[in-house]
Amino acid sequence: MINVIVDTLGAERGERVCIEGAVTALGKYDDLGIIFVGRENSTKEILKDLEYDEKRVRFINAEDEIGCGDKPTDAIRYRKESSMYKAIELIKADESINALVTAGSSGAILAGATLKIGRIKGVRRPAFCPLLPTMKRGVVGVCDSGANVECDSLQLAQFALMGSLYIQKAYGVEKPKVALLNVGTEEEKGDELRKETYKKLKETAEINFVGNMESRDLLKGDYDLVVCDGFSGNVLIKSTEGACLEMLKMLKSIMTKNLKNKLGALLLKKDVMEIKDFMDYNNYPGAVILGCKKTVVKSHGSSKSVTMFKSIELAYKIEKAGLNASIAEKTSETLAAE
């Protein structure tokens, strides 16, 4: 049995998306158990309309919701009645619980994962690894994307190792192609951190390092994982998402501009909607926090039911594949922090 906690509070679209996502996952996987942490009454109210295997569902009541405006470290220390606080305490205490999925505050779940659940031995710092769709209709992971704004080369090499194992285990890519985000593709490009990291990645046999990547090539589909410090990773992810979004907005305004354009849009609608769906990050699971003792998946704040389902499915798959044991083993073999 793989037991996954679903935090029903903190999602922008409310509790229902979390609960519906969990119910879909229960329907798909027979050996999945769900622990709903959140307002028990309203969770049960929503569940009334849904069909699911009641034997595999439990409830922990929590009335308080940590918001994005709350200071993460304070929230995770003092908000004892919040769903996220209780979820973290529960996963820490109960060996039989494998994973935690939340669409709540990124800062709070990261603080909770790092300070309370704790790191895998040998891993210096956990890191966020979200996925983006590529033009070759695959995905690319970006690690770190904001958990660690300052990094050293050992951390970056650990991100590469953990991310590789993640892409292997969750997506079946045998030797994920790992690139280092840099200001040019040549080996000697970038600051000291990049030069040192380049060497470490090249020397680490466990990592299929293919060289530096310029940010303009992220979406091309030539890489499975891009390694970066959390500051530039955050810039990379958000500027890519932002630019795609602005382009879609512009396209929409054209398509509704006048009667002629509306007619043209009608003919193209099916394929344009397909692009839109393909680019919509709510059709992909959220970011995994890699390097944490238990599996933690941060689903997008704006998650829909399908997003929550995919995030829960991801947590399930990672646990089935034993990702954390692999990270512990490979890190201690090759790149352990002192």
Add this chain to the structure above:
Amino acid sequence: MINVIVDTLGAERGERVCIEGAVTALGKYDDLGIIFVGRENSTKEILKDLEYDEKRVRFINAEDEIGCGDKPTDAIRYRKESSMYKAIELIKADESINALVTAGSSGAILAGATLKIGRIKGVRRPAFCPLLPTMKRGVVGVCDSGANVECDSLQLAQFALMGSLYIQKAYGVEKPKVALLNVGTEEEKGDELRKETYKKLKETAEINFVGNMESRDLLKGDYDLVVCDGFSGNVLIKSTEGACLEMLKMLKSIMTKNLKNKLGALLLKKDVMEIKDFMDYNNYPGAVILGCKKTVVKSHGSSKSVTMFKSIELAYKIEKAGLNASIAEKTSETLAAE
């Protein structure tokens, strides 16, 4: 008279675009003089077909071309017959020459500007400041975008000051809105560098600092200048350009997919082409190197004639407006490096 050197070598589309761009600028501005540095014979051959005021044109012969594959610092030291070498020596030696425009190697022109032409007194390091079009049909400057991969807070504050003066002088924006690139908008976000810089920007009366900006908001048009270290600035610019380009490619593939789509595309063509033109960076001038004693504009490697014209026009406007004198004055008043 504003005298501008045009390096006719190094542009991917060849000499003609440089020469045509210069001729357009000569036609528009009566008090503009052009010094073509490059292969004199072929420049004159191309000029034969064009109409221009011969009295305002001079030639310096240079047969050698510095390529993007050449090591910048070596090229700028030893390739004495190259157009860029000669252009830099000329602008250094001749008081009456105001500016230099090139579409050649970014690394080489930056090395030349920094090591040979030299910094304005008080400026620690020159920086690249390119422009991007925004959704409000304006532009936003990004400084630095790659000249300085490692920076301190004084440098970032200087980028803000120089960039503000540039946007003021070149685009007539009275109080350019300056944002600091960061991983979140709250004041306490980011690493030590960002926190320190935030304070400095807030304290500097000359800078209209409006706070932190997340990279996803770059194109929205709410800012006139974004300040960042060269590493994350490079990531920001290239990922934004890359994402827009991939979206346009995807759109193109849809529009030519089948007969129905082609018909739809026909109806939308005018407006889609308008987006394409609007996003095409060849319709905008290149990046200014701010903080250098003489005005240097690096036009895109793939510049067309119109791009070169705009880059030359930018150099002319900056000189007319006395940007470098303003930078010298304001920097020494408020943010001079020791």
